Amino acid sequence: MLTPQWLDQLRARTTLSALIGRSVRLQKAGREHRACCPFHNENSPSFYVNDEKGFYHCFGCGAHGDAIRWMTDHQGLAFMDAVKELAGEAGMDVPTPDPRAAKAAEKRDSLHDVMAAAQAFFEESLKGAEGEKARQYLATRGFNAHTVERFGFGFAPEGRQALKSALSRFPEPMLIEAGLRIAVEERDPYDRFRDRLMLPIADARGRVIAFGGRILAKGKTDAPKYLNSPDTPLFDKGRTLYNLHRAAPAARQTGRMVVVEGYMDVIALAAAGIADAVAPLGTALTEHQIEMLWRHVEMPILCFDGDAAGQRAAMRAVTRALPLLRPAHSLRIVRLPEGLDPDDLIKARGPAAMEAVLGESRSLLDVLWEHERDALPLETPEAKAGLKARLLAHVETIAHQDIAGLYRRELLDRFSEFAYPRRENRWQNGGQNTGFQNGGANRAPFQPGRKGPWNGRQNGPAPSSPESIARLAARFGGGNRDALSAAVLAGLFHWPEVLGHHAEAIARTPDLDPRFGVLLDCWDAHGPLESAELATILTKNGVEAPHSTEYAGIRFGFVDGRGEPEKARAELIQAIQLLTELPMIEQALAAATERHEREFTDETFAEQQRLRERKLEFDKRLRQMTTRHAS
Incomplete structure (x- = not known):
């Protein structure tokens, strides 16, 4: 009898690139080999062979398999004939049948x-x-x-x-x-x-x-x-997927496999031209069926009805998939409009509507978060703590440690944003939202040429404040970070071209001086800015240009524009990196400290110490910069 262990040994003794290289001309590409796919016609190579992982994959048609699959699919051999031929070359005896x-x-x-x-x-x-x-x-x-x-x-x-x-x-x-x-x-x-x-x-x-x-x-x-x-x-209904023998070849072309609730749904989709659909048989999706799907695609799409029963089915699939998750393999989930199954949707709105719904599939993590968040009222601290406990209980079922850690961090981040909303800044609430309140959460991802939410022409100028910008900066956290922020603004007056290269990093940095928002909006709207324009832009938007008093006591080589151009520009870039990266390190250190206090393991302690050392390194670099040019 051919056991899985024996077959794994056979695959391990077979060099896949040498086997495929007998009939396909392979080229070395790093740790892999590549070629034009032998399963479909193409002009540029999208067929890759990985000896370490023991499989081949075509990113064009989706053909995927190991040495045995190559012998059956490409060479046309029956399974046992393929096994016997590979075993003979590997010097292995095929077990005698029981x-x-x-x-x-x-x-x-x-x-x-x-x-x-x-x-x-x-x-x-x-x-x-x-x-x-x-x-x-x-x-x-x-x-x-x-x-x-x-x-x-x-x-x-x-x-x-x-x-x-x-x-x-x-x-x-x-x-x-x-x-x-x-x-x-x-x-x-x-x-x-x-x-x-x-x-x-x-x-x-x-x-x-x-x-x-x-x-x-x-x-x-x-x-x-x-x-x-x-x-x-x-x-065995728990180990069978309806229509898999037809959907698998179709999935190689589409790179997708859709799971619907019943076999009549599968047939309705096929009749509408969607041939890569399968269905379980009267039971919720089982662990074995999930593994079967992953043999064909890494992210199968589960399609459920939009009613309460469909939601329950989706969560059953989520909880069964969590312990099985591995790198690059997960599920995506679609909920149909309430009251419609795939057949109803196609008849009412056509196949294009079904394709549109499939194109809006959500990640397993999104579905998990939304289900638990909406499961019970969250009006009391106790109820919110219950939400956190439920989320962490799901994370504990994930066997893969790296994935479990990433899920824990992402879910706790979402929980923190939900349970501890950032208090709005009084000065910013006095007028238009600059985009930096709520930790920058309200600002869309930066895109060059896009008129953002801070654009002065769109939203109007921010009102003047009776407080000076220096005193306002102190309220944003005080200390060297505010001085560094003001110094970077002053440096941009002399080297404005640097702004465009670091706009995205500045845009997503929380609690930053609102003057950066004004400059970014104008850069979005008008492109590169001239030095002479910057002070005028800030004044028109009701804020002041940076004064030397804001960074008194420290000196930078780029603030007065009189230093060596290349050296000053490089120092300004380093200062921007410190300004934008330091908050991320501080957030990561706070999260690692919280985790260590909760779990208290060698792993959590090591992570906390690593981030603490990185934070100290950043502080040291900042001190060096702020004292290097001190008078």
């Missing part, structure tokens, strides 16, 4: 014959007189003849012995074991599926392993609307 395993495999082959015969019977019944109402139902769903044939729709007649009669060449126990007949004590066995529209469920190789049946008779409230085969030697 007699019991061989007997079980033979039994499975026999059951495959039963299922194939049942599928043929259901298809033929759909075409007969008894299948009229099933054909009418399919017409109401808008499925054309091509879709009906492609997905193998059939019909199970109403009689309790109809299937047994049609499959009389197979013994009764085999029909029962295949899940087609039901045996009960002291009664004759009877057909499981009766008077139902039938749909075959296939394995990854396209072989029928089970059936799903939809009831057609109206008024039968005691019978389930949908009925699936029970678990059998062929079928």
Whole structure:
């Protein structure tokens, strides 16, 4: 029997680039090899082979696999033939089949014959007189003849012995074991599926392993609307995804796989041209099914109905995925408009509307945060503390330490913004929002040429303050940081071209002197500024240009414009880096200190000390700069 451990050893002993290089011309590209993809026509190489990870991947068509997959997909060998050939080259003996395993495999082959015969019977019944109402139902769903044939729709007649009669060449126990007949004590066995529209469920190789049946008779409230085969030697519903054998090739082209709630949704999407969809079978998405999806795409999209049941299904998927997360592998989640399933949405608004919804998928972390935030009222400190506890409980289930740490930091950051909103600055509230209150949270990401929220022409000038800018700066934190801020402003008067290169870093720095906001808005609106314009710009917006009194006692080589140009410009850039990076280090140090006080481990202590040393290094650099030119 070929165990997973034996197959892993076979892959480890096979140099993938050497194997693929026999038929594809590979070029070395760093730690990988690349080539034009052998699975589709292309002019520039997008096919990469990674020997360390043991797989190949095409970023054009999505073809992906290991050495065995290469031999089956590209060389056209059967699985066992591929294994035997690779084992021979690797000097490994293929394990002798276990007699019991061989007997079980033979039994499975026999059951495959039963299922194939049942599928043929259901298809033929759909075409007969008894299948009229099933054909009418399919017409109401808008499925054309091509879709009906492609997905193998059939019909199970109403009689309790109809299937047994049609499959009389197979013994009764085999029909029962295949899940087609039901045996009960002291009664004759009877057909499981009766008077139902039938749909075959296939394995990854396209072989029928089970059936799903939809009831057609109206008024039968005691019978389930949908009925699936029970678990059998062929079928394990928790390890099967409906339509995977069709969706996997489509996913190689789209780079995407969509998971919907039921197989009728899959068919509706396929009929609308969306061929990369699969569905679980009557259960919530299982851990094994998530792993199956990740073999084909790194970020499958889970599509749920917009109602409360859809929300619950989404959270079940989130909680099952969290322990499994690994680098680059996660889930994205879509919620449909309330009251609509995929079929309804397509019929009402067309396939483009469905594609638009899929394009707005959200990350697993976003869904987790929003669900827990909105789960209960958060009007008291105790309720907010409960939210934090729930978030951290989810994080604790993540097995991968790096991912768990990143989730913890991101969720705690969101919690802090929600639970401890930054108090607004009184001077800024007296007029227009400069964009630096709330820690810069209200400012959009900086984009050159975009008129931002601080633009004087759009929003009007900020009102003058009775306080001097020097006293205002002291209220922003005081100390060397304010002096450094004023000095950088003065330096920009002499070297204004530096502003454009560091605008984005300045824009996202919290609690910065509001005069930077004024200059950035004008730079956004007008592009490069001249030195002579800067003082006028600040005055028109109700604030003063920096005076030497703001950085009295310290001197910089760039503030008076008389230093050596290249040296002064380089020192100004270094000062801007200190000004913008120091708050991030302080925030990270505060978060690390909080974590260490909470967890108190060697790891948290080491992280706190690392950040503390980095903070001290920055302070030392600032002291050196502020004293280097002191008189």
